Amino acid sequence: MQIEIYSDVVCPWCFVGKRRLEHALETAGYANRVRVIWRPFELNPTMPKGGLDRRTYLQAKFGGTEALRGMEDRLTKAGEADGIEFAFDRIARTPNTFDAHRLIWLAGQQDCQDEVVETIFHSYFTKGSEIGNPGSLAEVASGCGLNREEVERFLASDRAVQDVRAEEAMGHRLGIRGVPYFVLNGSIAISGAQPPDIFVSALQQAEKTVAERKAGA
Numbered sequence: 001m002q003i004e005i006y007s008d009v010v011c012p013w014c015f016v017g018k019r020r021l022e023h024a025l026e027t028a029g030y031a032n033r034v035r036v037i038w039r040p041f042e043l044n045p046t047m048p049k050g051g052l053d054r055r056t057y058l059q060a061k062f063g064g065t066e067a068l069r070g071m072e073d074r075l076t077k078a079g080e081a082d083g084i085e086f087a088f089d090r091i092a093r094t095p096n097t098f099d100a101h102r103l104i105w106l107a108g109q110q111d112c113q114d115e116v117v118e119t120i121f122h123s124y125f126t127k128g129s130e131i132g133n134p135g136s137l138a139e140v141a142s143g144c145g146l147n148r149e150e151v152e153r154f155l156a157s158d159r160a161v162q163d164v165r166a167e168e169a170m171g172h173r174l175g176i177r178g179v180p181y182f183v184l185n186g187s188i189a190i191s192g193a194q195p196p197d198i199f200v201s202a203l204q205q206a207e208k209t210v211a212e213r214k215a216g217a
Contacts, residue, residue: 017180017193019082024199040101051095095132
């Protein structure tokens with residue numbers, strides 16, 4: 001079974017959704033039977049290359065300090081339930097995430113995509129790392145077993161720019177407007193960080209659909 005996950009690494013609900021999917025895969029016995037592919041979806045495609053002050057940006061986006069605090073409180077509780085310790089106070093800037101998506105694409109070519117995604121999420125949301133910075137991304141890559149110098153050269157080039165743009169366009173053609181967004185076997189879609197039981201039901205339905213197709217072949 002294949003699961004494509006459209007996500008952005010600055011989306012806290014994408015981190016929560018990752019945990020909930022992992023829980024569903026483990027408890028339902030699918031952990032070793034599923035291939036997960038991460039697809040890019042920039043929530044802030046016009047973000048300046050150097051990013052913006054996070055609190056100023058999000059206060060403007062969500063309507064002030066109280067609204068932002070309420071959102072962060074809800075996410076903190078959701079994270080605690082799923083084993084994530086969000087540390088929003090450590091995050092200074094909202095980054096441009098295009099280079100992070102390019103790194104995730106590269107990791108997909110070297111069979112360590114999920115590990116790189118996990119490390120980027122953890123670096124940003126629990127350590128406050130500047131994941132729009134090529135140096136920070138190279139450090140992430142190195143910690144996941146990739147060659148740091150090769151990653152630095154990759155990020156300094158324009159390699160995979162068109163590949164990532166093409167994958168983003170594919171998501172928009174699917175009508176995706178928000179993330180996380182999960183596509184199971186190209187046919188069953190789940191929008192949002194749903195509870196694990198929703199994922200389990202979708203996994204079972206996807207497996208049933210495959211079996212029916214094979215029987216009818």
